[in-house]
Amino acid sequence: MTKFEEGMNILEERFGKGKDNVIALATISLESSQDGYPVPCVRDVDAYYEDGAFYVVTYGTSNKIRQIEANPEVSVSVNFEDFFGSGRGENLGWVLDPKNAELRSKLRTVFKDWYDFANNEADENCCFLAIHLKKGTLRINHGEMFYHFDFENRRAE
Template sequence: MSKYENAMKLMEERCGNGKEEVIALATISLSPGAAGNPRPVVRMVCAYYEDGVFYVSTDAKKNKMLQIEKNAEVSVCGLDWYSFQGTAENLGWVKDEKNAGIIAKFKSIFDWFDEVGDEDNPNSIVLRITLTKGTIIDHERKYGEQQYEVDFINHTAK
């Protein structure tokens, strides 16, 4: 197996398999810091992972979505020793027909979704975070390496 395939197996074990994953999602603030530079903003979100993508249920009017509208470049990390960059995209209303498969997964993975998912609100949307590159650590060296530098676009890992 290639290093990339090993890294993807590790990601699936840690984040996938139809389970809820709490991740830190970082965006760029709409207001600059004291020196006038862009500044990061981070928050915890519930997501599920599948094939190099995290899916999040959120509201289109939240600050994170307003920030993503201006700059879709994001970073995510989790307590299972990974940190990645990616691009975020608003897939639209959760009840949109094109999101039916994702919402079915939200309902099966997130035990809270039926209660607080606010499906009838047209601002209740699906956020897709497509990973581009980053690092996952395997202290156990389950697949041989301790650290994988993953390139999701070119399907490689070092």
């Protein structure tokens, strides 16, 4: 088994298998600072993990979606789990779009305790956000071991 495969198994154990994860999602604001610099924007979201990507239920006109549409580069950190990474955000569209049926089924199960309360599926702005990881670092036992992932090339050091 390669180090990448070993690390992916650990990610699946920690974040996959139907677990509702709270992650910090960072984007770049649409407004610049007074000095003209890009302004980071971060918020906590519930996310489902599967095979190198996190999935979120959100709203199509939310700040996070508007920011991702302007600049799809994002960063994430899984709260209290020693994983952080970066990737590309993608609006997958309306939750009831037939192409989202399989993902919808998974997310309704994972987020069953709050999904219907928090989301109005009849509203076509109720959408899925995919965060496709490109790079990431998983720290084991407070730095005893690290996995530095290159998800695009399926490698880890």
